[in-house]
Amino acid sequence: MQSTHPLNVLKFCPKCGSSSLITYKDLSLKCNDCGFHFYVNSAAAVAALVVNGDGKLLLTTRAVEPDFGKLDLPGGFIDPGESAEEAVKRELWEELGMKVKEMEYIISAPNEYIFSGISVFTLDMAFRVIPETVSGLKAQDDILDFRFYAENEIDFSQIPAPSINYFVKQFFRK
Ligand SMILES: [Zn+2]
Known part of the structure; x- marks a missing residue:
C-alpha cells in the first residue's frame, strides 16, 4: 500500500477517536474499541x-x-x-x-x-x-x-x- 492510501493516512477511528485499529487487506479498517468498520470504496x-x-x-x-x-x-x-x-x-x-x-x-x-x-x-x-x-x-x-x-x-x-x-x-x- 502506498503512503497516500487511506488505510495508511487514517490513524484514528473517525467515530470514537481510538488509535486501536485493525486493517483488513487494503479494503477496510475496523476500530477495536467501538466496532466502527470503515470501507475504502470507489x-x-x-x-x-x-x-x-x-x-x-x-x-x-x-x-x-x-x-x-x-x-x-x-x-x-x-x-x-x-x-x-x-x-x-x-x-x-x-x-x-x-x-x-x-x-x-x-x-x-x-x-x-x-x-x-x-x-x-x-x-x-x-x-x-x-x-x-x-x-x-x-x-x-x-x-x-x-x-x-x-x-x-x-x-x-x-x-x-x-x-x-x-x-x-x-x-x-x-
Ligand atoms: Zn472507534
Whole structure:
C-alpha cells in the first residue's frame, strides 16, 4: 500500500477517536474499541465526451490541483443522491455554461486521485454528449480554458489522468 492510501493516512477511528485499529487487506479498517468498520470504496465520477459538428472533441484545461494546467475532459464527482446523467448535466453547466441535447453512456475506467494527501479511488464513467449549442460557452468554475481538438492536435502526454487519457483514445479509435 502506498503512503497516500487511506488505510495508511487514517490513524484514528473517525467515530470514537481510538488509535486501536485493525486493517483488513487494503479494503477496510475496523476500530477495536467501538466496532466502527470503515470501507475504502470507489467514488463515482463522470466525464463528458462533447463533440462538435466537425467531430472534434472538447478538452478543458484544469484550474485546480491535481494536475493544474493539464488537459482533461469536463466532469467531476457525482454528488450524493445524484444520478450519473444529472452529474453530467450539472458539471457541463458549471464548467462551461453548456446545455445537453443528447447523451449516451459509453464506458468506465478506474482512477486514483490524490487530493489533500489522501488517495481517492474513483470509478469514472464516460458519456458521449451532443450539446444544444457550442456557441457562447465560457470556461468557469474549476477550468481555465477549453477547445475542440482533432486527434492529431492532442498531445496525449498532457492528459495525466489514466482514465481520461483512455476515454479520449477510445473516442478517436471509433
Ligand atoms: Zn472507534
